Amino acid sequence: MAERSLLNQLIDALRCLPGVGPKSAQRIAFHLLERDRDGGARLARVMAEAMTRIQRCQRCRTLTENDLCGICASSKRETGTICVVEQPSEVVAIEQATDYRGLYFVLGGRLSPLDGIGPSDLGLDILERRLGEESLAEVILAISPTVEGGATAQFIADRAAHHGVKVSRIAHGVPLGGELEYLDGGTLALAFAGRRDL
């Protein structure tokens, strides 16, 4: 046994999954080997293909295995609105929870000069081109209300204003069923600042 056993290699490799430590990795490995070889083989096949073939949509930068993602390629979306989010997972969340039927743009992060993340790293040159070329009515910003998120939102708002496109921001405040007592101070302050007349 000069080299590590295949079982130990599998346990090691499983630790790339988020939140999986040595014990969980071992449990997963034995579960797949003893109870679900077919599922494990299918997962291995799909994962290998996904890791090599999935890249960014050329138009909105979300994850897809095609040149254009399903939303950008669809003829049924309202092309007058772009919702700007930070991560591809947020596109999925918005699609599942809301009846928004417009387009998206995925930044992949926030402007952060200290970390060397500038406008082109977030594809803001692509967004600017879209602001100029597409006949847009509104850009909706769904960016986290942090310092860096705020700077990113301001940057986009400036560019949109330059092209004469209206900009809005999704509301931040108390979540449904959230108890004021247990809410963080930042959210509570945002909820007060963003209060609306009844």
Next chain:
Amino acid sequence: MAERSLLNQLIDALRCLPGVGPKSAQRIAFHLLERDRDGGARLARVMAEAMTRIQRCQRCRTLTENDLCGICASSKRETGTICVVEQPSEVVAIEQATDYRGLYFVLGGRLSPLDGIGPSDLGLDILERRLGEESLAEVILAISPTVEGGATAQFIADRAAHHGVKVSRIAHGVPLGGELEYLDGGTLALAFAGRRDL
């Protein structure tokens, strides 16, 4: 988009992992695609190989990619003792926690006539052959003290006695640091029945 996107196929396939629901599967997929493609590609490669190549050791029935597992193939083990366990994961646990240097035998379950699990399903014919062929001093049973586990232990003890091999059972009782108050009744009863003189 006639067929499902590769991303959705990956999220679906990830659900074969134990304890992973739709939300976790999505989180894992985005984590791998955005932060650890190399780890994901390596996992896919190792998993594909493990699912096809790992099978049972011909001598002790634990999981291995070779004809004999590392323990059975080693020249450094004490060949006079066999520890009988139910699952391959228990071999790993005993190796990590104890200084046992003997051999193993993995049943893969317990005798359960109602579920159609008989001696040959647990490889007990292979174990019997080893009892006859190898010069064994002791068989240590590390089988759970349930009704079915008890029946399995009794079956093995009978066969070992037939071949003149001594049989022992690992101790069941109060775990280290376990509080009597919160211990289940079965364990407490076992601990009393198995008390030893000081």
